[in-house]
Amino acid sequence: MFNKQDNRMLFYNKKSYIERRLQHDVIENGISYIPCRVNNIDDVISKYSVKDCQSLNSEFIEYIMGFIDCIPVEYPVVLEIHGPKFSSEEKKIITEAIISEMDYRLGKTEEDIHILRKRFICMVAGTVLSGVLLFLAKLYITDVPLEFFYVIFWLFADATVRYLFIEKMDFKDEKIRAGRMASLKVEFVELCESA
Secondary structure, rough: OOOHHHHHHHHHHOOOOOHHHHHOOOOOOOEEEEEEEEEOOHHOOOOOOOOOOOOEEEEHHHHHHHHHHHHHOOOOEEEEEEEOOOOHHHHHHHHHHHHHHHHHHHHHHHHHHHHHHHEEEEEHHHHHHHHHHHHHHHOOOOOHHHHHHHHHHHHHHHHHHHHHHHHHHHHHHHHHHHHHHHHEOOOOOOOOOOO
């Protein structure tokens, strides 16, 4: 019988083989297919939507996002909606709602990146300016403690370095994710009545 330490090491060393699982379950000919079963249009479209401005059900979005996050970024994504025979009007409503939602998410991500870049420019300017002030303070100002200028300099420098090495990559990944979602294709698969 395993002791607790052996169990911990067994769990720690367990491998997922996610690439093989994805190849088996959702990737076919270089395209990833997200299967999604729905019973009716209400499973996709939010009950709060109004005509000509439909939005997606939050549970439906959560399902898609969770799936997309598992799929490597080099694969395009096709959402397969398995369900009853939808009318052409319902298919159009669902497809437009999905495209609209994903476009809004891409736009929001682009806006966030734009704001982050503006903030980065301000942080670089603050770093340079506070560095100059620190240099001048060392030479000419004796009344104000130098620690004040050091704190200001490192505040700006820390934000600049954090952007360059952490946030920039995170936002790049988020942009790729949003771009993949905005490029999502929708297909409908009719289920038999007995299924």
